[in-house]
Amino acid sequence: MQRMTETLKLTTKEPLYAMAITWVLLFPLLCFASGYSFSFENGAMNTGAGASFAAQGMSEKTPVLRIQMVAAFLICAFLVAPCIRVITANFRSDILIFGLPLLAGLSCIWSQNPQRTLEYTTLLLIGLALSFYLVERFSATEIVKLFLMVGTAAAISSLVVIAFFPQYGLQSRSLIALGAWQGIFSQKNTCGEAMTFLLLAGFFVEVKSPSAKVFRVAYVAVVLLIIVMSRSASAWVICASCILFIVTMHFFARMPRKDVAFIAFLLVGIAGTAGILAFKYFDVLMLALGKDPTMTKRTILWVGLVPSIMKHPLLGYGFMAFWQGVRGESANIALIMNWPGESYAENGVIELCLELGTVGVALYLLVFLRAVKDAIYCFKRKPSSTVMWYISLLFVLAISNIAGGVLVSPVDLKFLLPMVAFMGLRREAQRMRSLRIA
Secondary structure (H helix, E strand, O other): OHHHHHOOOOOOOOOHHHOHHHHHHHHHHHHHHHOOOOHHHOHHHHOHHHHHHHHOOOOOOOHHHHHHHHHHHHHHHHHHHHHHHHHHHHHHHOHHHHHHHHHHHHHHHOOOOHHHHHHHHHHHHHHHHHHHHHHHHOOHHHHHHHHHHHHHHHHHHHHHHHHHOHHHHEOOOOOOOOOOEOOOOOOHHHHHHHHHHHHHHHHHOOOOOHHHHHHHHHHHHHHHHHHHHOOOHHHHHHHHHHHHHHHHHHHHHOOOHHHHHHHHHHHHHHHHHHHHHHHHOHHHHHHHOOOOOOOOOHHHHHHHHHHHHHHOOOOOOOOOOOOOOOOOOHHHHHHHOOOOOOOOOOOHHHHHHHHHHHHHHHHHHHHHHHHHHHHHHHHOOOOOHHHHHHHHHHHHHHHHOOOOOOOOOOOOHHHHHHHHHHHHHHHHHHHHHHHHHO
């Protein structure tokens, strides 16, 4: 197995930006970041009328967006195809990761929309195969640089759209957050959260030359500016929490192991107490901050989804098949709550529970907990910058799924990046264990 995977690794010292393959990857990765709907491709949605149609469930993907989505996955399939034997071996050796598309595929049997489930399961397999491909094809440091390139392309193109095509780059669908930056993304929250994920590469990319250091500082500054100007409260909280986590992680990495254990235990206790108090006095806290206690009606939606979850608690309604507008079980949400255009649970865990039930949530939780175990093992042994990047991705995954986020979706960078982290940490932990045995 090791000999097979080694054949994929790069042996050239050619800079990453000079490799043709990285430029080919930019298109699908930018599509993943935007959710396959760039702001300049769907400008009608950035108007009051367009937003009204969407709220009533009357909008759908245009042929151009569908072709773009197919093209992105065809590029991924083209890149993955020559390595299919190695990737298949990786799937077989990692039954937890493979369990996700396997359960998604099996859900065609009970899905509300078997055809949609089958289509998205195919895309899920390609997305996971791409994650394996990135981990095997590039070194860990090159993967960080690749996503730094993606973040750079997203930031520059967003600034261009904002400056020269404000009808697309600035949100104008309602008076709420009028003028907020959305750049190339379909919506300000998508912009803020996607750029937060991409921001992390700027903190952990390895740089040596003075010019590279200047570029990294400029990258972090520009991406932070975009996040701030997106005026996405959720992105602000996630970004601030990530920066605090990164600072704490660097502080721990320089401390003696016995002191780390004590302080970590203390911080977990403080965080747990703060979480309990925040939950108990949530409404008071939100009102004090000038925010809606229902989190823009998210809590109302969550309560409304409980009866639907209880009808199919174990296996859900099929992968990517719950939201059918006024058809199927989602019709109850549309009628009872008068939200016919709703297509997302506004919480990654609840969304996965609706699709694959508690079995799917438990399977994903096992994958996540194994990654946490690998992260702890690697962190105890002088972690590299890429290991800390993987760990920060686990953190942002956890915090972003409180009031939004994505767990299993083949069309989102917020799914692809954590998968890269899961696989990267697994390989790094295995490498460290093999060196210890040797």
